[in-house]
Amino acid sequence: MQGSVTVPGDKSVSHRALMLAVIAEGTSHIRGFLEGEDTRATAAVLAQLGVRIETPSAGERVVHGVGLHGLRGTTLPLDCGNAGTGMRLLAGLLAGQAFDSRLIGDASLSKRPMRRVTDPLARMGARIDSRDGLPPLDVHGGQPLRGIRYELPVASAQVKSALLLAGLYATGETEIIEPHPTRDYTERMLAAFGWPIVFAPGHAKLEGGHLLRARDVDVPADFSSAAFFLVAASIVPGSALRLPGVGLNPRRTGLLQALRLMGADITVEHEREAGGEPVGDLVVRHAALHGVELPESIVPDMIDEFPALFIAAAVASGRTVIRGAAELRVKESDRIATMAAGLRALGARIEETPDGAIIHGGRLAGGAVDSHLDHRIAMSFAVAGLVADAAVRINDCSHVATSFPGFVTLSNGCGFDLRDAD
Numbered sequence: 154m155q156g157s158v159t160v161p162g163d164k165s166v167s168h169r170a171l172m173l174a175v176i177a178e179g180t181s182h183i184r185g186f187l188e189g190e191d192t193r194a195t196a197a198v199l200a201q202l203g204v205r206i207e208t209p210s211a212g213e214r215v216v217h218g219v220g221l222h223g224l225r226g227t228t229l230p231l232d233c234g235n236a237g238t239g240m241r242l243l244a245g246l247l248a249g250q251a252f253d254s255r256l257i258g259d260a261s262l263s264k265r266p267m268r269r270v271t272d273p274l275a276r277m278g279a280r281i282d283s284r285d286g287l288p289p290l291d292v293h294g295g296q297p298l299r300g301i302r303y304e305l306p307v308a309s310a311q312v313k314s315a316l317l318l319a320g321l322y323a324t325g326e327t328e329i330i331e332p333h334p335t336r337d338y339t340e341r342m343l344a345a346f347g348w349p350i351v352f353a354p355g356h357a358k359l360e361g362g363h364l365l366r367a368r369d370v371d372v373p374a375d376f377s378s379a380a381f382f383l384v385a386a387s388i389v390p391g392s393a394l395r396l397p398g399v400g401l402n403p404r405r406t407g408l409l410q411a412l413r414l415m416g417a418d419i420t421v422e423h424e425r426e427a428g429g430e431p432v433g434d435l436v437v438r439h440a441a442l443h444g445v446e447l448p449e450s451i452v453p454d455m456i457d458e459f460p461a462l463f464i465a466a467a468v469a470s471g472r473t474v475i476r477g478a479a480e481l482r483v484k485e486s487d488r489i490a491t492m493a494a495g496l497r498a499l500g501a502r503i504e505e506t507p508d509g510a511i512i513h514g515g516r517l518a519g520g521a522v523d524s525h526l527d528h529r530i531a532m533s534f535a536v537a538g539l540v541a542d543a544a545v546r547i548n549d550c551s552h553v554a555t556s557f558p559g560f561v562t563l564s565n566g567c568g569f570d571l572r573d574a575d
């Protein structure tokens with residue numbers, strides 16, 4: 154694999170840029186916006202709530218903010234598609250509005266746990282009905298919210314962000330303490346939009362009663378999308394690949410550490426700051442990988458990169474042990490189970506544990522795997538196809554555009570051989 158691959162904009166940053174821009178005063182220009190299905194679903198929901206969002210060109214949005222209290226309700230359901238981030242953050246934002254709303258999602262999102270947001274939001278005074286903790290969510294507006302101090306039971310940037318967004322509408326202080334620091338885009342962006350907020354790794358605190366001022370946002374390339382190429386170039390002999398302008402927020406780059414522990418050759422060049430975030434060009438060359446006992450402390454920093462890591466581990470020499478990653482079971486699919494099933498179908502030896510897996514590295518044969526409506530599972534097995542002895546057939550790739558529109562074209566341009574199945 155050779156060349157330079159510019160991956161699309163960061164999904165987490167794109168969701169947040171939209172949400173803050175719509176409730177800011179004035180017009181915000183977002184560049185590098187991810188044209189993925191998840192972030193477009195969020196844009197469509199916000200447009201349904203009465204906000205004018207223009208698309209001057211692909212990857213650009215001009216958002217005409219309506220201020221903290223300018224959103225308008227709709228009787229139509231708000232469809233978050235496949236996006237856990239969209240639904241959970243919107244639940245927080247909508248809890249503070251004067252109108253009722255209904256949040257719905259696709260088959261995968263409809264199975265994902267929502268009590269993690271509805272319970273603490275209820276403690277703030279919100280009224281949200283769910284179907285036994287699952288979507289759809291019926292958010293009852295007009296509820297006075299009060300700030301709370303909340304210790305998150307699991308490390309989740311989505312839960313933290315939902316509570317911070319509700320906290321904008323609450324009286325008093327909202328304070329979040331995390332068991333392990335998670336991505337801090339909401340905190341950084343609130344500060345950039347002019348809302349007073351105190352935050353440090355694992356802690357955030359704000360109070361209601363201020364306003365957000367429009368500003369422009371430059372979205373960095375998504376590390377989670379770069380992850381597939383980091384693994385691909387590491388495992389394909391002779392590879393040298395450059396990935397320019399990738400977001401390197403330390404709460405996202407655990408895979409870099411994990412791959413380096415396994416022997417990968419990845420360097421960061423032109424480290425700089427863009428849009429308030431650290432970014433850099435990643436240069437990855439083939440290297441012989443070996444298995445590792447993954448330090449549990451880096452799990453939250455690479456939570457979306459595990460499907461790609463499973464592929465690296467399956468072709469590394471020796472055994473890789475993953476622990477402390479039970480959250481993988483409540484993503485777009487149960488990512489421990491779906492990766493284990495897919496790797497077994499390709500002839501790998503892998504044992505599932507409740508919070509991880511033990512992967513015995515070796516060769517992969519070809520075969521057929523299911524994506525389980527999960528974009529990251531589909532893309533990870535595309536990487537497996539680069540080194541398997543025979544073709545890998547991935548059933549149902551329809552969700553890849555959730556986070557990575559153009560994945561097939563970009564991948565085939567640097568050495569993949571992805572074809573439509575007959």
Ligand SMILES: O=C(O)C1=C[C@@H](OP(=O)(O)O)[C@@H](O)[C@H](O)C1
Pocket residue numbers: 164165166238308309310311312314336456457480
């Ligand atoms: O806040 C975010 O943008 C995200 C947080 C993570 O989820 P959790 O908060 O459930 O860990 C991550 O898996 C997801 O892809 C995006």
Ligand SMILES: C=C(OP(=O)(O)O)C(=O)O
Pocket residue numbers: 191235236237238239457484485529556
């Ligand atoms: C877990 C993910 O996203 P979300 O929770 O927003 O669906 C992901 O993109 O891997």
